[in-house]
Amino acid sequence: MAQLTAQKRVLHADLHGDRIRAASGSMVAYEGNVDFKNSGMGGGGGMRAALKRAVAGESISLMDCTGHGRVHLAKDAMDVLVVDLGGDTLTVESEHILAHTEHLRLDVQFAGLRGMTSGQGLATTTVTGQGQVAIVSDGPVMALEVAPGQDLVVDPDAYVGSRGQLSMNLVSGVSWKSLVGEGSGEPFSLRFTGHGLVLVQSSER
Amino acid sequence: MTYPPNNPYGGGNPYGGQPQPGYGQPQPGYGQPQPGYGQPQPGYGQPQPGYGQPPYGGQPQPPYGGPPQPSGPPAGVPTTLNVQSLPDDDNVNPYVFCITLNGEWFMSKGAMLAYYGNVQFDAVTEYSSVQAWVGAKFSSPIYVQDWVVAQGHGKVLIGDRGFDLNAYDLDDGNLTIKASNLCAFSPALELKQSIVPGFVTLIGTGKFIASSNGPVIFVEPPFRADPDALLGWADCPSPSVHHDAQWMTQSMLGALSGALGRASGEERQYDFTGKGTILLQSSEVAREDPAVLRLVESQTQLLTNAQAGSLGQRLVARAQQQH
Structure with missing residues (x-):
């Protein structure tokens, strides 16, 4: 079973004859015998996912890494975090996915209006199954807990992903008056309710 | 889960050596000589134990756990934070600061990363029509468009481009800071525009939060600073501009050809004299400040x-x- 280990801004992937998928062009070095091959459209999620991606504009470009050895992956010197999934679902912006192990399924979930504010596409990616996902973030990720009575509001640009039974709505923190002319700078935010974790990065770029 | 409220990293002081009361929470009263500032701070610039290393929090984290990993807890998994475990007016990590909001705060547009509670963000221009005191506290028409008033109760997390964030306490003092590095300030302070373009001055008693690209370096005058690396100064008289003597001679000789063309980028510095403290950041990368144009x-x-x-x-x- 391939093992992903994060070390600050580099991800180490140990391959034992199996396969991982990684963001195209993210390999910085490797040891051993590893083959790199483009996964084709849809990030390997099959034709249906490819179609949905095309419609949603949630772009993702992954490559297959197979063989024996250790691959070092990195993206724009961003911090790396490995999330272990045990059959549950992680929702994450596709641009934050660095790599994932073999038996995970990537799909597209339509997120409604949210994409309009952040320019990150109208849809978001879900990762389901048993395995590991490596995500990158601008600065370390904070996991903020959402519980009933503890709603969390997040800047769309700082939002990385979420996990658990959460529902997300778009909120406007400003009165309609200030939308005309100067905005408040936080014109739209994402409000999370329910029970789960929201991953937030430390930069609002 | 219980966490020591002021130690979001779990065990150990993340910044190395001895417990520094409030990394980034410098010192009351800027003017006096500050033990520890001006000399290298232990822990800065060296690998930070406890950061990005395994047991971040110590305990297994239910939502992240999944099946227990044979190789121990996965590296770099962040501690789960919630309203209770977020620090009160302190850094969550070097790049994120948590403000416990109870009333109003001025915040730079876009500094907010996330918040818990009931918080309303209003443009300063908008808010001042409701609350007349805003105009007295925010006395800079040039910057007013770039600021919001956060109002309500809750915990607000702020960040700035992933830069290091520090909180500063002013005690009946004044501090001038690069406007694009100021993230938030308490309305107990008064903001005024500095005579030096691109800088603002905070006056009074209260707390503010500013970002720096790399750790802040504190020096005392007499001192010459590169304008890009200069973050601010406290208690000093306004700086004068110093030009490299050789460059001056050359540009006087070549005055007819237009002196602007022959810049190496380092011939101009800000010259500080008198008593006070100068704050530098360790990088010269500047952000485009829309207010400079105005x-x-x-x-x-x-x-x-x-x-x-x-x-x-x-x-x-x-x-x-x-x-």
């Missing part, structure tokens, strides 16, 4: 029409050169 534009009123015309021509030529 500031310069407002000063063109000093020009006669003919002068303004020739300035316009020079600016057009410069814009064309850069393409």
Whole structure:
């Protein structure tokens, strides 16, 4: 079973004859015998996912890494975090996915209006199954807990992903008056309710 | 889960050595000599134990756990934070600060990352029509468009481009800081525009949060600073501009050819004299400050029409050169 280990801004992937998928062009070095091959459209999620991606504009470009050895992956010197999934679902912006192990399924979930504010596409990616996902973030990720009575509001640009039974709505923190002319700078935010974790990065770029 | 409220990293002081009361929460009273500042701080610049290393929090984290990993807890998994475990007016990590909001705070547009609770963000211009005191506290028309008033109760997380964030406590003092590095300040303080373009001065007693690209370096005058690396200064008289002597000689000789062309980028410094503290950041990367344009534009009123015309021509030529 391939093992992903994060070390600050580099991800180490140990391959034992199996396969991982990684963001195209993210390999910085490797040891051993590893083959790199483009996964084709849809990030390997099959034709249906490819179609949905095309419609949603949630772009993702992954490559297959197979063989024996250790691959070092990195993206724009961003911090790396490995999330272990045990059959549950992680929702994450596709641009934050660095790599994932073999038996995970990537799909597209339509997120409604949210994409309009952040320019990150109208849809978001879900990762389901048993395995590991490596995500990158601008600065370390904070996991903020959402519980009933503890709603969390997040800047769309700082939002990385979420996990658990959460529902997300778009909120406007400003009165309609200030939308005309100067905005408040936080014109739209994402409000999370329910029970789960929201991953937030430390930069609002 | 219980966490020590002021130690979001779990065990150990993340910044190395001895417990520094409030990394980033410098010192009451800027003017006095500060033990520890000006000399290298232990822990800065060296690998930070406890950061990005395994047991971040110690305990297994239910939502992240999944099946227990044979190789121990996965590296770098962040501690789960919630309203209770977020620190009170302190850094969550070097790049994120948590403000416990109970009333109002001024915040730079876009600094908010996330918040819990009931918080309303209003443009300063909008808010001042409701609350007249805002105009007295925020005395800078140039910057007013870039600021919001956060109002309500809750915990607000702020960040700035992933830069290091530090909180500063002013005790009946004054501190001038690069406007694009100021993230938030308490309305107990008064903001005024500095005479030096691109800088604002905070006066009074209260807390503010500023970002720096790399750790902040504190020095005492007499000192010359590169304008890009200069973050701010406290208690010093305003700096004068110092030009490299050799460059001055050359540009006086070549004055006819237009001195602007022969810049190495390092011939101009800000010169500080007198008593006080100067704050530097360890990088020179500057952010485009939209207010500087407004500031310069407002000063063109000093020009006669003919002068303004020739300035316009020079600016057009410069814009064309850069393409």
